[in-house]
Amino acid sequence: MPLRLLPPGMTPVRLRAAQRRFAAILGADRVFFDELDRETYSDQFAISPDSHVPIGAVAPESVEEIRAIVAVANAYKLPLWPISRGKNLGYGGSAPVLSGSVVLDLSRMKKIEVDRENGVVLVEPGVSFYDLHDYLQTNDIPLWLSVPGNSWGSVAGNALDRGVGYTTYGDHTSKICGLEVVLPDGDLVRTGMGAMANAPTWQLYRYGYGPAWDQLFVQSNFGIVTKLGLWLMPRPESMMGLELNFDKPEDLEWAVDILAGLRREGLLQQAPSIGNWLRAAAVLTKREDWHDQPGALPDSVIAAIRRKFQLGWWGTSVRVYGRESVNRAAISAIKSAFKGHRLMSMERTHWVDGEPLERSAWVGAPITFPMQNVGWHGGRGGHIGFSPVLPANGRLAMEQFRQTYARYKEFGMDYQASFAMGERHLTNVNAILFNQDDPAMMARIHPFFRTLVADAKARGYAEYRAHIEHMDLVAETYDFNNHALRRLNERVKDALDPNGVIAPGKSGIWPARLRTRRRR
Ligand SMILES: Cc1cc2nc3c(=O)[nH]c(=O)nc-3n(C[C@H](O)[C@H](O)[C@H](O)COP(=O)(O)OP(=O)(O)OC[C@H]3O[C@@H](n4cnc5c(N)ncnc54)[C@H](O)[C@@H]3O)c2cc1C
DSSP: OOGGGSOTTOOHHHHHHHHHHHHHHHOGGGEEOSHHHHHHTSOTTOSSTTTSOOSEEEOOOSHHHHHHHHHHHHHHTOOEEEESSOOOTTTTTTOOSSTTOEEEEOTTOOOEEEETTTTEEEEOTTOBHHHHHHHHHHTTOOEEOOOOSSTTSBHHHHHHTTOBOSSTTOBGGGGEEEEEEEOTTSOEEEOGGGGSTTOTTTTTOSOOSSSOOGGGGSSSSSOEEEEEEEEOEEOOSEEEEEEEEESSTTHHHHHHHHHHHHHHHTSOOSOOEEEEHHHHHTTTOOGGGTOOSSSSOOHHHHHHHHHHHTOOSEEEEEEEEEOHHHHHHHHHHHHHHTTTSOOSEEEEEEEEBTBOOOOSGGGTOOOOGGGGGGGTTOSSEEEEEEOBEEESOHHHHHHHHHHHHHHHHHTTOOOEEEEEEOSSEEEEEEEEEEETTOHHHHHHHHHHHHHHHHHHHHTTOOBSSOOGGGHHHHHHHOOHHHHHHHHHHHHHHHHHOTTOOBOTTGGGOOOGGGGGGOOO
């Protein structure tokens, strides 16, 4: 085992002793400490391949096994990095912030309990979007999922990282209702109404009594979630929508203002995401088919790609769900909100119960085709995201776009971005597509990313979710009153996890013992 990977304060002898104790709990076939295991649990879209390498992994199948593993971790001060399915591609995959951590792979925990009448589900961490979708179909349960663009991962892990999907239930973390959590000292808690033994309301009322803890286990390192309650959408009577294409970059301004108004009003309950031409093109074609020079793509090439695939400079999809009569009225009101503006194209989509159902993310069917975008540059592809949160305002979105687009050109990168419409905010997801086998390109990623963070910070914007490589950098931008929020988080961390064994460094939260590891 490479000594450089030993976690802080660990010796090879103590690590081997911890491994033996893991094997006694799980059996040798669920303890993974070989070179190939380390590679498997590393980030497959790595931007700093040597910085986030786990020392090994363990795969429990029950809460009791997790509690026993946590006891060993405390005894040896061995950091654990919990993952549900570990498909957090673009944010670090299954890899930990701190090299030498042991990945706690919960993908074997796959129980699903659906409450059909109330439209809720209780899942264990290993339940994938495909598992839950199959379960609902097989059992003819009239509930729909909301899935992310890469649905290979888990229902729980995605919601715990504030993942997003396509339907009106697409703000996944807001649909969490009740958690079961193993705390860093091994204690087991249930949040909300679950704090009462056998409460039938655990998945029905979010807050319980006193402080509500669900969100404190989201994007945090305060515990290991072993069960997650989630609300699901009742299968609607109909789904209707519009496919919109906008011809010019500056159309973003009025498109954002129109959609933001519809969101505030509540007429539009799903979060449309206005994406540029490359979001669509990168899954349809490869860069080498169009251009063989490095640097950002020239406008003439962009125009040719758009022509071939009939793409707007921007495009978005709008969907409404529910009663047919209500949807008809809503779609016609949404359509008329665009009157007076020149659209490149507007197409209606229409589905009513009884008609054949498309297999798409709009109806909660899991998808993986968006991952084809990793082939854009050829080689071992990958991407990371830079996703600041903005006010839902067209002028500000346009300013943000212009500045970011200029930076992509300055750093010789191809611009792929979207503006996803929250209820009161915009999430500006900028994908940085790369080829891990192109050293010149990889050398530009860090300076480019840091520049984007600094630009956004100067406007008062910060990221909603970060790659493991950038968790400290992003936490640093949340700086009110000398980082009072980080200090609060770390006081809670130290109280709950005095040995600092759960996901050190996650979201920029470091336990006292390892605080010197924070990157400045
Ligand atoms: C092309 C492409 C498109 C994508 N599109 C989307 C999209 O539309 N929306 C979206 O949200 N994401 C998207 N992603 C990102 C990512 O792939 C998904 O969010 C995916 O669901 C995350 O993987 P997972 O569910 O297996 O989570 P995991 O990797 O298991 O978990 C994510 C993180 O949450 C924490 N965590 C997980 N489980 C636990 C637990 N039980 N207890 C405590 N902490 C835990 C860990 O820190 C972990 O690193 C996309 C990625 C790609 C490559």
